[in-house]
Amino acid sequence: MRRRSFLSLGTAGVCSVLAGCGDEPEGFNLRDVPSGPIVLGFSQVGSESGWREANTASIKKAAERNRITLKFDNAEGDQKKQIAAIQSYIAAKVNVIAFSPVVETGWDGVLRQARDAGIPVVLTDRLIETTDDSLYVSSIGAEFASEGNLAALYLENDYEDYSGHVNVVELLGTPGSSPTKLRTEGFRETASRHGKLRVMDSETGNWTVAGGETAMKKLLRRVKDIDAVFAQNDDMGLGAVKALQAAGKKPGTDVRIVTVDATRAGLTALVEGKLNYVVECSPEIGEQLMTVVVDLFFGGQVQKRVESQKAVFDSDSAADALPDRTY
Ligand code: AHR
Numbered sequence: 001m002r003r004r005s006f007l008s009l010g011t012a013g014v015c016s017v018l019a020g021c022g023d024e025p026e027g028f029n030l031r032d033v034p035s036g037p038i039v040l041g042f043s044q045v046g047s048e049s050g051w052r053e054a055n056t057a058s059i060k061k062a063a064e065r066n067r068i069t070l071k072f073d074n075a076e077g078d079q080k081k082q083i084a085a086i087q088s089y090i091a092a093k094v095n096v097i098a099f100s101p102v103v104e105t106g107w108d109g110v111l112r113q114a115r116d117a118g119i120p121v122v123l124t125d126r127l128i129e130t131t132d133d134s135l136y137v138s139s140i141g142a143e144f145a146s147e148g149n150l151a152a153l154y155l156e157n158d159y160e161d162y163s164g165h166v167n168v169v170e171l172l173g174t175p176g177s178s179p180t181k182l183r184t185e186g187f188r189e190t191a192s193r194h195g196k197l198r199v200m201d202s203e204t205g206n207w208t209v210a211g212g213e214t215a216m217k218k219l220l221r222r223v224k225d226i227d228a229v230f231a232q233n234d235d236m237g238l239g240a241v242k243a244l245q246a247a248g249k250k251p252g253t254d255v256r257i258v259t260v261d262a263t264r265a266g267l268t269a270l271v272e273g274k275l276n277y278v279v280e281c282s283p284e285i286g287e288q289l290m291t292v293v294v295d296l297f298f299g300g301q302v303q304k305r306v307e308s309q310k311a312v313f314d315s316d317s318a319a320d321a322l323p324d325r326t327y
Contacts, residue, residue: 148186
């Protein structure tokens, strides 16, 4: 059994896995290079949004392209199911485990089990809260706080010539998940720095269109004079569009809406003028995951953090991007 340490790879992959970086006690005992195809056990959060469907498709396609045997489980938004799936991968002695954690906390126990079995773990899309970062070898995904910052910045720019305050409500993702927490922090940080946007209230919509619609209806009852909505994903933003239309308001005009994801559905609504800005969070991280997985066993550099693609769309750039949008 070869001893590998991944702890010190955090600063931009300064050394390769096979070259090794020393023998810190936190390091994994990585099992030998597989003689056949690498077996990857992947636990997906669920299928709550268009983004998630695209993410699942990207992972499956990239596994196939890279000749990696994928064991895939859909946890349907349930942490217990994710833990059970990870334990089943440990029992099956897969070569590597990856998962997108439904919530941030509660992973240390099962990740220690993986480490004791010599199986490296990669986080995809979302992050975990842990006192021991060496429990995972790499995390791949978006800078969620920056997405929140950008959403606030673009919205605020629209009100440059307006001297009053802008009343904003937020549609939040699943409580306890890293994108919910960090997008909220980012948005509020930029909003409070400049003082023009005022977050009046927020409600969870659990990442779904139906959840966003219900949440928006509640907010319309609770908050007078809503100027703008920050929906933490496209699906909830599209739900807000429905709720606003049902209330006799014109989304995108009477109430401005900024969302995160940039799915086809989101960009289409942006071109139609129902949304005002969409911050991209790319679900297409399958190839990045497979690169990390292959590098773990075949001598590449494994970086502790791998970032996905990011952009901000308005209606013009959305119209340009739509023909090539695959999700
Ligand atoms: O973790 C990424 C988020 O999860 C996406 O923004 C949302 O659509 C998804 O369900």
